[in-house]
Amino acid sequence: MWIFKKIVDLQHYLQQQREVGASIGFAPTMGALHAGHLSLFEVSRKQNQVTVCSIFVNPTQFNDPKDLEKYPRPIENDIDMLTAAGCDVLFLPDVSEIYPQGTTAWACPFDFGSLAKVMEGAHRPGHFEGMVHVVQRLLDIVRPDRLYMGQKDFQQQTIVQSMLRQECSDIVLIRCPIVRERDGLAMSSRNVRLSADDRLLAPMIYKTLLAAKQDKIAGFSPIETQARAIKALTLTPDFSIDYVEIVDSTTLQTIEKWGDSKETVLCTTVRLGGIRLLDNIIL
Numbered sequence: 001m002w003i004f005k006k007i008v009d010l011q012h013y014l015q016q017q018r019e020v021g022a023s024i025g026f027a028p029t030m031g032a033l034h035a036g037h038l039s040l041f042e043v044s045r046k047q048n049q050v051t052v053c054s055i056f057v058n059p060t061q062f063n064d065p066k067d068l069e070k071y072p073r074p075i076e077n078d079i080d081m082l083t084a085a086g087c088d089v090l091f092l093p094d095v096s097e098i099y100p101q102g103t104t105a106w107a108c109p110f111d112f113g114s115l116a117k118v119m120e121g122a123h124r125p126g127h128f129e130g131m132v133h134v135v136q137r138l139l140d141i142v143r144p145d146r147l148y149m150g151q152k153d154f155q156q157q158t159i160v161q162s163m164l165r166q167e168c169s170d171i172v173l174i175r176c177p178i179v180r181e182r183d184g185l186a187m188s189s190r191n192v193r194l195s196a197d198d199r200l201l202a203p204m205i206y207k208t209l210l211a212a213k214q215d216k217i218a219g220f221s222p223i224e225t226q227a228r229a230i231k232a233l234t235l236t237p238d239f240s241i242d243y244v245e246i247v248d249s250t251t252l253q254t255i256e257k258w259g260d261s262k263e264t265v266l267c268t269t270v271r272l273g274g275i276r277l278l279d280n281i282i283l
Contacts, residue, residue, distance in 0.1 A: 022049035026144035032189035036179035054091040060130030209281040240271040
């Protein structure tokens, strides 16, 4: 696996690959890799000749400085995992390489409307602006044919799709399914911060999502399904619910009738022991 820290070196290598007809798949990450990340590279390797991973803990998408400070950075382990997974290229830049003019010298040129204001946007002001900033920067650097993102961060993926649409970009965004632990907990870099007791409680989130899917099949309305999911989660007193929303997958607007949306998704974020756990399910 090639490791590049400088943009000029990475771009020189990738241009050589393009000149021999190679397609490029790209999965941006913030490191602390797990099987969910590795599934992105597995899909990319099947669809492209060159698979690129970036590891960059982006300071502009953390609205809580303590969260940025605590974010895990096991880089040696990440490199070992990428090598074993057959990743071709790791881009490992410093902050100054990504933001040579500083992290504030950027104005968002996109209009996301309500996409960035609901759910995560309501609880993490500025998060999506920072995320879009770094994704746009990384895409300009890598110039991939295909971009791979996980379904777990559903709202993030929807906003990136909107960005690509507004840019009239040829990059194809591939949504990859959530990878779960054996007990159903969605894999996340944050899971390692759960206490032993909280880790035993966390799978209740996915059980609630599965129950919501059955509620839809049983004929409950979206509003009833949402209410039943909220009630199920509140039965675990250690949970603090940020939101439980049933939304259209493209607009992220709540729906009143199942027929109002071609693809409906239930999204939730629950706090457990101070750790925010995101999950969703396509209904």
